[in-house]
Amino acid sequence: MSKTLFDKIWDAHVVTSSEGFPDVLYIDTQFIHEVTSPQAFDGLRKAGRKVLRPKQTVATADHNVPTWDQHLPIKEELSRYQVDMLGKNCKEFGIEFYGLGHPYQGIVHIIGPELGITRPGGTYVCGDSHTSTHGAFGAIAFGIGTSQVEQVLATQCLLQSRPKRMKIEVNGKLQFGVGAKDIILYIISQITAAGGTGYAVEYAGDTIRSLSMEGRMTICNMSIEMGARCGLIAPDETTFNYVKGREFAPKGEEWDKALAYWKTLYSDEDAQFDKVLSFKAEDIEPMITYGTNPGMGIGVTQHVPNTHDIDATEQLSYANSLKYMGLHDDQSMLGKEIDYVFIGSCTNARIEDLRQVANFLKGRKKADNVTVWVVPGSKQVEQQAIAEGLDKIFQAAGIPLREPGCSACLAMNEDKIPAGKYCVSTSNRNFEGRQGPNSRTFLASPLTAAAAAVTGKITDVRELLKEEELV
Structure with a gap:
C-alpha cells in the first residue's frame, strides 16, 4: 500500500x-x-x-x-x-x-x-x-x-x-536575492495563518530540493505559522x-x-494527500510582513492591501492590526523608516544566515538611526562565526556579535524592542507585543533585514545587490 x-x-x-x-x-x-x-x-x-x-x-x-x-x-x-x-x-x-x-x-x-x-x-x-x-x-x-x-x-x-496530510510543492528558479524565508512567508501569505490547520505538511518540488539544510529548516520552522501540526521534507543527499x-x-x-533506512523515507509516487498546493518560485520576491500575524505579508515592492478588499468578517481586526502597526491602506512598504534590526532566532540564526549577512555587510556600515542585534543560535555557531572572521565584519559595520539565545524573538530576556518602535526581524512571529510591549515587528529574510540595517528603512535588497554587482 x-x-x-x-x-x-x-x-x-x-x-x-x-x-x-x-x-x-x-x-x-x-x-x-x-x-x-x-x-x-x-x-x-x-x-x-x-x-x-x-x-x-x-x-x-x-x-x-x-x-x-x-x-x-x-x-x-x-x-x-x-x-x-x-x-x-x-x-x-x-x-x-x-x-x-x-x-x-x-x-x-x-x-x-x-x-x-x-x-x-x-x-x-x-x-x-x-x-x-x-x-x-x-x-x-x-x-x-x-x-x-x-x-x-x-x-x-x-x-x-493522526493529522491530515498536505503537500506543498514549490517549483522553478528563485529570483536573485530571494531565499528560504521569503518562500515560507510567501506561502503563508497565500494560504493565510490558518491555512494549514489540522495538517502535517510535506514540502516538495525542485525549489525545495535545491535548498541547503539551513534553508529547509527555515521552511519547516514556520509551518506552525500557517496553523500546521508539523512540516517535513523528504531526506536526500543534502x-x-x-x-x-x-x-x-x-x-x-x-x-x-x-542510511539504508533513511533512503526509504519518501512519499510513494501514488501516495494520497488530503490536499495539494503548488507555487511557482518565480512569483516570489523578497517578502515583508505589515500586520500582526505572519500571514499578513507582501512582496517588498507591493502595497498594503485595502481594508475594503478584505473579507467583511475580518475587516475590523484587519483595521485594528494596521492601527497597531501605524500603517494605512495602500501604503508602500519601501522607504518605511525603522528603528531596530534583529538577526537571529531559531528561524535564522545558523552559520549560513550569519555568513550571508556578513557577506552583504562587507564594506558597508549600519545606519545611524538603527540599533542592530546579531545573535548566533548556539555556542557552536558563535565559535564558527568567530573562526571565520564574521565577527570582525559585523564589528566593522558597527554591529557587535552577541552571545547565543532566543533574544528579541520573544523578549523573555533582556533584549526587548521599546514600545512604538519598528523592528525588521528574521524571527517567526509578529504578534502584538511579541518583541516587547507595544513593539512593532516586520518579519523578513536575513538579506532584507541586512538591507534595512544599512539604509535605516525597508529596502528592496535586490537594488543594493545590483549596485554591488556593477562595482
Whole structure:
C-alpha cells in the first residue's frame, strides 16, 4: 500500500492504536528548555515518577538567557530562577544539561540538528511551537504542552491523533536575492495563518530540493505559522551529508544501517494527500510582513492591501492590526523608516544566515538611526562565526556579535524592542507585543533585514545587490 513520508514515520512509531482513540506514539527524543519544563518536573515529583529514558531527553537554556555577559549571573530575577531550576531539575532526574557556558548551549531547535541528534525518520517533541524545524530532516517533529512534556518524560510516549496530510510543492528558479524565508512567508501569505490547520505538511518540488539544510529548516520552522501540526521534507543527499560526522550522529556500521533506512523515507509516487498546493518560485520576491500575524505579508515592492478588499468578517481586526502597526491602506512598504534590526532566532540564526549577512555587510556600515542585534543560535555557531572572521565584519559595520539565545524573538530576556518602535526581524512571529510591549515587528529574510540595517528603512535588497554587482 502506498504511503506518504509522514505515514511511514508515524506508523513506525505507533505503540498501540485503537479505533476512536488517539494513537500511542513513541518519541525518539524530547528537547526541553527552562520555560515549559518546570511544571512537568513538579508533576513527576508529586507522582513519585522518574524520567523513563533520560538519555533521550536533551536540555538547554535559551529563552531567558541574556546575550551579553553570559559568564555573569542573569540580572532578571525570573529568568535567573527559571534557568537555575532547569539545571537543578536535570541534575535530580539524570538529564544532561547544556546550560550557559557549555559548548553545546544554544537555541533548542538549532543545537539538535547541529549535534546530529536530529535525524531522518525520527519523532521529536518539545514544549515549543517551532519544534517543526526538525522536520526538515525527514522527521515528525511538533510542539507540545507542559502536561505532555511530563507525559513524555515519564513514558517516552505521547497520545496523539493522526493529522491530515498536505503537500506543498514549490517549483522553478528563485529570483536573485530571494531565499528560504521569503518562500515560507510567501506561502503563508497565500494560504493565510490558518491555512494549514489540522495538517502535517510535506514540502516538495525542485525549489525545495535545491535548498541547503539551513534553508529547509527555515521552511519547516514556520509551518506552525500557517496553523500546521508539523512540516517535513523528504531526506536526500543534502540531508545525509549534513548529518554525517556530527557529534551524536551514527558512526561506522550504525551509519550504514541508518542510511539504508533513511533512503526509504519518501512519499510513494501514488501516495494520497488530503490536499495539494503548488507555487511557482518565480512569483516570489523578497517578502515583508505589515500586520500582526505572519500571514499578513507582501512582496517588498507591493502595497498594503485595502481594508475594503478584505473579507467583511475580518475587516475590523484587519483595521485594528494596521492601527497597531501605524500603517494605512495602500501604503508602500519601501522607504518605511525603522528603528531596530534583529538577526537571529531559531528561524535564522545558523552559520549560513550569519555568513550571508556578513557577506552583504562587507564594506558597508549600519545606519545611524538603527540599533542592530546579531545573535548566533548556539555556542557552536558563535565559535564558527568567530573562526571565520564574521565577527570582525559585523564589528566593522558597527554591529557587535552577541552571545547565543532566543533574544528579541520573544523578549523573555533582556533584549526587548521599546514600545512604538519598528523592528525588521528574521524571527517567526509578529504578534502584538511579541518583541516587547507595544513593539512593532516586520518579519523578513536575513538579506532584507541586512538591507534595512544599512539604509535605516525597508529596502528592496535586490537594488543594493545590483549596485554591488556593477562595482
